[in-house]
Amino acid sequence: xxxxxxxxxxxxxxxxxxxxxxxxxxxxxxxxxxxxxxxxxxxxxxxxxxxxxxxxxxxxxxxxxxxxxxxxxxxxxxxxxxxxxxxxxxxxxxxxxxxxxxxxxxxxxxxxxxxxxxxxxxxxxxxxxxxxxxxxxxxxxxxxxxxxxxxxxxxxxxxxxxxxxxxxxxxxxxxxxxxxxxxxxxxxxxxxxxxxxxxxxxxxxxxxx
Amino acid sequence: xxxxxxxxxxxxxxxxxxxxxxxxxxxxxxxxxxxxxxxxxxxxxxxxxxxxxxxxxxxxxxxxxxxxxxxxxxxxxxxxxxxxxxxxxxxxxxxxxxxxxxxxxxxxxxxxxxxxxxxxxxxxxxxxxxxxxxxxxxxxxxxxxxxxxxxxxxxxxxxxxxxxxxxxxxxxxxxxxxxxxxxxxxxxxxxxxxxxxxxxxxx
Numbered sequence: 001x002x003x004x005x006x007x008x009x010x011x012x013x014x015x016x017x018x019x020x021x022x023x024x025x026x027x028x029x030x031x032x033x034x035x036x037x038x039x040x041x042x043x044x045x046x047x048x049x050x051x052x053x054x055x056x057x058x059x060x061x062x063x064x065x066x067x068x069x070x071x072x073x074x075x076x077x078x079x080x081x082x083x084x085x086x087x088x089x090x091x092x093x094x095x096x097x098x099x100x101x102x103x104x105x106x107x108x109x110x111x112x113x114x115x116x117x118x119x120x121x122x123x124x125x126x127x128x129x130x131x132x133x134x135x136x137x138x139x140x141x142x143x144x145x146x147x148x149x150x151x152x153x154x155x156x157x158x159x160x161x162x163x164x165x166x167x168x169x170x171x172x173x174x175x176x177x178x179x180x181x182x183x184x185x186x187x188x189x190x191x192x193x194x195x196x197x198x199x200x201x202x203x204x205x206x207x208x209x
Numbered sequence: 210x211x212x213x214x215x216x217x218x219x220x221x222x223x224x225x226x227x228x229x230x231x232x233x234x235x236x237x238x239x240x241x242x243x244x245x246x247x248x249x250x251x252x253x254x255x256x257x258x259x260x261x262x263x264x265x266x267x268x269x270x271x272x273x274x275x276x277x278x279x280x281x282x283x284x285x286x287x288x289x290x291x292x293x294x295x296x297x298x299x300x301x302x303x304x305x306x307x308x309x310x311x312x313x314x315x316x317x318x319x320x321x322x323x324x325x326x327x328x329x330x331x332x333x334x335x336x337x338x339x340x341x342x343x344x345x346x347x348x349x350x351x352x353x354x355x356x357x358x359x360x361x362x363x364x365x366x367x368x369x370x371x372x373x374x375x376x377x378x379x380x381x382x383x384x385x386x387x388x389x390x391x392x393x394x395x396x397x398x399x400x401x402x403x404x405x406x407x408x409x410x411x412x
Binding site: 047048049052101109112178179182185186189190192193194195196197198199200201202205 | 242275279282283284286287289290291293294295296297298343355356357358360361363364365368
C-alpha cells in the first residue's frame with residue numbers, strides 16, 4: 001500500500017517535473033501569459049501564508065500515518081478547489097486573511113501537541129481551512145483566465161505541499177529513534193509561533209483592519 | 210541513492226514560488242518576502258543579550274535530558290510568540306530589558322550549578338523569560354518587510370539558537386564536557402550581569 005503510493009508519487013513527480021520544468025525556466029514571463037494552470041499552481045506557493053499551513057496540515061496528517069492521513073488531505077484539496085470556484089473574483093472579505101493566519105496557529109499547535117484527535121475533527125478542520133484558503137486564492141484569480149483550470153493548478157500545488165508533509169512525516173515516524181517525531185512537533189510549534197506573531201502585528205500585517 | 214524526484218519537486222516549486230513575488234496578490238501585507246525573512250532572522254541574532262539566553266535554554270535542556278530537552282524547544286517559541294502578541298496589542302510590560310538581562314543571569318546560573326528542578330518549574334521559568342524576549346522585538350516589524358516571512362525568520366533564528374545550545378549540550382555525556390557546559394553557563398551569567406549593570410546603576 002505505502003510502497004505503491006510512493007511509486008505513484010514518484011511517477012507523478014517526474015511527470016510534473018517534465019511538464020513544468022520548461023515553464024519554470026521561463027519564470028520571468030508575466031503571469032497572465034503563463035497560463036491559468038500555472039497561475040493557479042504558483043499563487044498559493046508564492047504566499048507563505050498558504051504554503052506554511054499546507055505543509056503543516058501535511059505534518060498533522062502524517063502523524064496519523066499514510067493510510068489515515070491521505071483522506072484528510074483529500075478533503076482539504078476538495079474544499080480548497082470548491083472554495084476557489086465559489087469565490088467571486090477580486091473580492092476578498094477582510095476576515096479571510098486573519099482566519100488563514102489563524103490556521104497556522106491551530107494546525108501548528110495541534111502538530112506540536114501531537115494529540116490523537118478524533119479523525120472526524122481532523123476532517124472538519126481540513127474542510128474548513130480548505131474552504132478559507134481556497135476562497136483567498138480564488139478571489140485572486142487574474143482576469144481573463146479560466147477559473148476551472150486555475151482551480152486545477154491550485155489543487156496540484158496543494159497536493160504537492162500537503163503530500164510532501166504527509167510522506168516525510170510518515171517516513172520520519174517509522175524511524176526507531178524518538179527525535180524525528182520530536183522534530184516534527186518542534187516544526188509544528190514554530191509554525192504556530194509564526195501565526196501568533198503575525199496576528200500580534202494586527203493592523204500592520206493585515207493592511208489596517 | 211538519490212531521493213525520489215517527487216520529494217524534491219515541492220521544494221523546487223516552493224523556491225520558484227518565492228522567487229516570483231509579482232504574483233503574490235491579496236496575501237498578508239504585501240512587502241518584501243526575502244527581505245522580511247532576513248530582517249526577522251537577524252533580529253534575535255544581532256542582540257547578544259538574546260543570543261546568550263537562547264543558547265542557555267538549549268544548554269539547560271540538554272543537561273536536564275528527556276523530556277525537558279524537547280519540552281523546552283517546543284514550548285519556548287509558542288510562549289515567546291505570545292509575548293510578541295502582548296507587545297503587538299500594546300499591553301504594558303514594565304522592565305522588559307531588565308527581564309531579558311535577568312534571564313541570562315538566571316539561566317546561566319542554572320547551567321553553571323547544573324540545577325535539576327522538576328520539569329514544570331523549569332518550564333514556568335523558561336516560559337516567563339520567553340514572554341520578555343518575545344515582547345521586546347516580536348512586534349518590531351520593518352515597514353517594507355512581509356509580516357509572515359519576518360515572523361518566520363524570527364522564529365527560525367530563535368529555534369536555531371536553541372538547537373545550537375542543545376547540540377553543544379550533547380557534550381554533557383563526557384566528564385570534560387560537563388565541566389565545559391558549566392563554564393559556558395558561568396560565561397552566560399556574567400554576560401547577563403554585564404547587560405544588567407546599566408539598569409542597576411540607573412543609567
